[in-house]
């Protein structure tokens with residue numbers, strides 16, 4: 001199980017300060033959609049250069065023009081790029097093709113996808129990593145719940161989980177053995193992000 005730190009709604013300086021304090025606890029650095037919109041894809045390049053040993057996920061949330069936008073992120077140094085599950089199959093396939101050519105991977109964000117048939121269809125494109133995700137705005141109705149795992153049951157995909165996950169909800173989520181746990185605010189929004197990341201890592205590792 002890998003820990004992905006989501007850098008959302010942060011400045012460049014805040015992102016780097018937090019990364020410096022939590023780097024020993026995390027496996028994947030997610031550069032959030034809003035951060036990329038604020039600074040452009042150059043922020044991907046900058047963070048990859050600062051942390052060459054970490055995988056970088058660029059949360060591009062691609063929903064169209066897949067080839068062009070995936071290329072932008074991979075060229076800047078992303079290892080994984082997100083594409084939305086509601087995008088056209090042609091977008092998914094083109095993004096996947098670029099990932100293969102550029103030695104990268106795509107994560108299909110299942111935000112608002114409610115049909116397992118759609119997940120099967122997505123998996124049949126050859127994509128092998130999906131994200132079960134409760135969006136920031138929808139978190140006011142409830143954060144990530146383990147019921148969401150039913151969406152991928154029996155489908156041969158690796159799974160990431162995201163959406164308001166914290167040290168209290170993680171133990172239940174862990175029982176479902178997700179491949180990647182994505183955590184943003186429960187680390188970046190804390191007074192002591194290092195302590196928060198350490199606590200989460202300890203739960204993940206049964207320490």
Ligand SMILES: O=C(CO)[C@H](O)[C@H](O)COP(=O)(O)O
Pocket residue numbers: 006007008030032059134135136162163164165182183184185186
């Ligand atoms: O993709 C995202 C928002 O679209 C976030 O990265 C993801 O939801 C994790 O952040 P948080 O733990 O704060 O919910």
